[in-house]
Every structure is written in C-alpha cells, then in structure tokens.
Amino acid sequence: MNIPMVDLKQQYHELKAEIDSGMLEALANTQFILGPEVQKLEKSAAEYLGVKHAIGVASGTDALHLALNAAGIGPGDEVITTPFTFIATAESISFVGAKPVFVDIDPDTFNIDLKQIEAAITSKTRAVIPVHLFGQPVDMSELSAICTKHDLKIIEDCAQSFGAHINGTQTGAFGDFGAFSFFPSKNLGAFGDGGLITTSSDTYADKVKYLRNHGMSVRYHHTMLGFNSRLDELQAVILNIKLKHIDSYNQNRRRVAKTYRDFLADTAVQTPVEDGIGLHVYHQYTCLHPMRDAIIKSLNDAGIASAIYYPIPLHRQDVYAEDYANIHLPNAEATAEKCFALPIYPELEEDKIKTVTDTIKLALND
Numbered sequence: 001m002n003i004p005m006v007d008l009k010q011q012y013h014e015l016k017a018e019i020d021s022g023m024l025e026a027l028a029n030t031q032f033i034l035g036p037e038v039q040k041l042e043k044s045a046a047e048y049l050g051v052k053h054a055i056g057v058a059s060g061t062d063a064l065h066l067a068l069n070a071a072g073i074g075p076g077d078e079v080i081t082t083p084f085t086f087i088a089t090a091e092s093i094s095f096v097g098a099k100p101v102f103v104d105i106d107p108d109t110f111n112i113d114l115k116q117i118e119a120a121i122t123s124k125t126r127a128v129i130p131v132h133l134f135g136q137p138v139d140m141s142e143l144s145a146i147c148t149k150h151d152l153k154i155i156e157d158c159a160q161s162f163g164a165h166i167n168g169t170q171t172g173a174f175g176d177f178g179a180f181s182f183f184p185s186k187n188l189g190a191f192g193d194g195g196l197i198t199t200s201s202d203t204y205a206d207k208v209k210y211l212r213n214h215g216m217s218v219r220y221h222h223t224m225l226g227f228n229s230r231l232d233e234l235q236a237v238i239l240n241i242k243l244k245h246i247d248s249y250n251q252n253r254r255r256v257a258k259t260y261r262d263f264l265a266d267t268a269v270q271t272p273v274e275d276g277i278g279l280h281v282y283h284q285y286t287c288l289h290p291m292r293d294a295i296i297k298s299l300n301d302a303g304i305a306s307a308i309y310y311p312i313p314l315h316r317q318d319v320y321a322e323d324y325a326n327i328h329l330p331n332a333e334a335t336a337e338k339c340f341a342l343p344i345y346p347e348l349e350e351d352k353i354k355t356v357t358d359t360i361k362l363a364l365n366d
Contacts, residue, residue, distance in 0.1 A: 002303045003303065003304045003348075003352050003356060004305050005341070005345075006345040007345050007348070008185070010347045011345070018241050019238055022037075022237040022238075022240070023237055032232070032233045033230060033233065037234075037236035038056050038230075038233055040240055041231070041236045041239050041240050044240065046198070048243065048246075049172050049173055049198055051172065051173050051200050053198065053205035055198075055208050056194070056231025056236065057197055057212050058229040058232075059183075059193040059195045061092060063180060063195035064088060064092035065092040065096065066211045066227065066229060067197055068092055068096045068127070070208050071127060071176060073093075073153070074096050074098060076097075076098075076124060077096075077125075077127075078098060078099045078100075078101045078125045079093045079098050079100060079125070079126060079155075080102075080120050080125060080127070081101070081103070081112065081128065081130075081157075082102065082103065082111070082129075082131050082332075083103075083105070083315045084335060085133060085310070086310065087317065087319075089157050090102075090320070099124075100314070101122075102324065103116045103117055103120050104331045105332050107331045108275070109275050110136070110286065110339075111130070111132070111133050113331070117143070125152060126153060127153035127154065127155055128147055128152055128153075128154055128155075129156075129157050130143055130154070132160060132164055134272070134280075134282065134283050134285075134309070135187065135283040136164070136274070136278070136280040137161060137164050137165070137278030137279070137280075139166075140156075140166060141166075144175075153177075154177075155175055155177045155178075156171055156174060156177065156179065157179055158179060158180045158198075159179065159183075159186070160187070160284070162187045163187055163188070163247060163250045163279075163281050164278055165278060165279050166277060171278075172198040173198065176204065180196040182194035187253065188243060188249075190235040190238050190239055192235055210223060210226055211226045211227055212227060212229040213226060213230060214228060248346070249346040250279075252346035253282040256345075256348050256353060257280070257285055260285055260356075260357065267364060268364070269288070282344055283344075284341045284344065285341060285342045285344040287339070290338055291364060292339065294363050295360055296308075297363075298360070299356070304343065304359060305343055306340055306342060307340070308336075308341065310336060313333055
C-alpha cells in the first residue's frame with residue numbers, strides 16, 4: 001500500500017469542478033496582478049481570522065520578511081525565536097540585518113519555551129517571533145504579557161496554524177503581525193507559493209502594501225524601497241475555494257490525529273501532546289522515539305511516507321553554526337534526534353492509519 005505524506009490529488013479532485021471553473025473565469029478576466037480574487041481572499045481571510053487587515057504576499061517567507069521590515073526591525077536589533085522550526089523563521093530575521101536569538105523549546109509541545117524568554121532579552125531585543133509549530137498555538141496570553149512588559153513587537157509565525165485558535169481568537173490575531181504560508185501542503189494550501197500578512201494596525205497595513213509592490217503608494221510613485229511580493233491571482237482562486245472548507249479540513253486532521261493516538265497508545269512512541277491552551281490543527285503529526293531511524297526504514301519499505309521535521313536545529317545549521325557554536329539548547333537538540341512525522345491529511349482513512357501504526361509496531365518488536 002502506498003501512503004503519501006499528503007494527498008493533494010484527492011483534495012483537488014473533490015474540488016475539481018469549482019477550481020477549474022474559477023481558474024477559467026480568472027483567465028478570461030485577465031486581471032492577473034492584485035485582481036478581484038486576491039481582494040476577495042484578503043477580505044474573507046481578514047473576517048475569518050478576526051483581524052482588520054489581511055494582505056496577500058508571494059510566500060510565507062516573504063510574509064515574515066515584510067512584517068519585520070514594516071515593524072522597523074533592522075541592523076543591530078535582536079529578535080527572539082525558536083531553533084526548532086523551518087529556516088524561514090530565522091532567515092527572515094537575518095534578511096533585515098537583525099540577529100536571531102534562539103531560545104530552547106518545551107519538550108512536549110515543541111513550541112518555544114516561554115519561561116526562557118525573559119532571560120534572553122537584552123537592550124537590543126526588539127521583537128519575538130513565536131512559531132505555532134505543527135499547528136499547536138503558543139500560549140499567547142503569557143507571551144503577550146512578557147512582550148508588553150518589555151515593549152517588544154510580536155510577529156506570529158502562523159505558517160502551520162491556519163485555523164488554530166485560543167478560545168476563539170485565531171492565531172495571527174494576537175501579535176502586531178501574523179505571517180501565514182499557503183505552500184501546497186499547508187492546512188490551507190495553494191497550488192504553488194503564496195503567503196499572507198495579518199495586522200489590525202492601519203499604519204502597518206499601509207506599509208506592507210507599499211513594501212509588497214515596489215514601495216508604491218500611487219502608480220509609479222515610490223515612497224520607500226520595496227519588493228515584488230504579490231500573491232498571484234490564480235493562487236487566490238484556489239485559496240478562496242479552499243477557505244470555505246478550512247474548518248472541515250482541520251476537524252478531519254484532528255480526527256486523524258486522535259486515531260493515530262488511539263492506535264499507538266500501547267506503544268512507547270510519544271505522540272503529540274496537546275497542552276489544552278488552544279485548538280491544535282495538526283499540520284504535521286510529529287512523534288518521538290529513540291528508534292526513529294528503524295521506524296522510518298520500516299515505513300519506507302512498506303511504501304509509507306514519513307518525514308523528519310526537523311533533523312537539525314537552526315543553531316546547528318551550517319549557515320548559523322559558527323555564530324552559535326557555544327550555544328547548547330538541549331531540548332531542541334534531543335527532539336531533533338528522535339522526531340518523525342507520519343502521513344496526515346484530511347482525507348486519510350482509518351484503514352490506512354492502522355496500516356501505518358501496525359508497521360510501526362512491527363518495527364519496534366523486531
């Protein structure tokens with residue numbers, strides 16, 4: 001049995017008629033740059049996320065980069081974040097000339113350990129980027145209290161958490177900015193790259209809109225140095241259609257997660273821990289076991305996909321290793337040695353989940 005990490009074909013075929021019709025209509029309209037579909041998505045996403053502004057950009061990485069730029073963060077500044085995430089989180093800090101300051105993670109949730117943040121704050125600290133990793137929200141009440149006390153900006157990395165919320169408040173609505181990715185495998189995914197910046201500040205929203213479009217306030221009038229980072233109109237067509245299904249998609253991801261948890265309950269595999277603070281939407285289903293490599297080999301031999309998110313913490317990546325050679329972050333480092341992710345997508349059936357877990361049990365009993 002072949003079981004992929006995510007089945008994008010199945011999701012496309014379920015929406016094929018609507019997507020194909022919408023794409024043809026957009027092609028006929030020929031308004032390909034910041035056209036009506038992008039405007040529709042920005043309005044609908046802002047309403048769904050409970051923010052004043054949602055601004056489409058070219059990728060999740062650009063969303064972080066432009067948010068930092070709009071916040072005025074640059075050379076000489078420090079931004080606190082997690083080492084256990086995709087490199088775009090730290091990369092965007094480096095892009096603006098600031099320094100990433102890595103704080104260790106909670107070993108259960110894999111999110112940044114909020115108890116360690118205050119010790120990392122210096123006179124140069126300007127912001128914190130919490131990552132709602134794998135779809136589990138960071139405790140934004142506690143983080144907001146810390147950042148208010150120290151006058152720090154919050155830029156939420158929501159690349160993996162579209163639809164996750166805390167008591168009804170969506171991730172991306174807590175901080176000064178939220179940064180979302182529409183990479184195809186995301187909970188809300190396009191058919192290519194795409195991203196979104198959220199904010200409830202009119203001033204920040206205006207600046208982001210200038211930054212994404214070459215710094216233009218009026219056509220051919222450039223008020224600042226900007227970028228070419230506009231969400232594509234054809235991607236917006238797909239996202240507008242999928243946005244209507246996001247709650248259902250996330251509910252089914254939670255169903256898959258519960259089924260995995262039930263089937264693996266009698267093993268030593270550490271399944272994802274929900275801390276009860278917010279709604280986990282399971283972008284990934286990441287487990288821990290010291291026999292990770294043997295498990296992955298067995299899955300691969302059985303035609304079952306798996307992945308490691310993430311094999312090397314950011315402070316140990318070649319690009320950062322020299323600057324952070326003296327930093328030891330034991331939880332992130334230990335987690336990277338034992339973590340493995342199992343297939344998860346809304347359409348994944350129970351019999352396939354059982355095949356995955358039975359394969360893991362066989363690997364552990366060999």
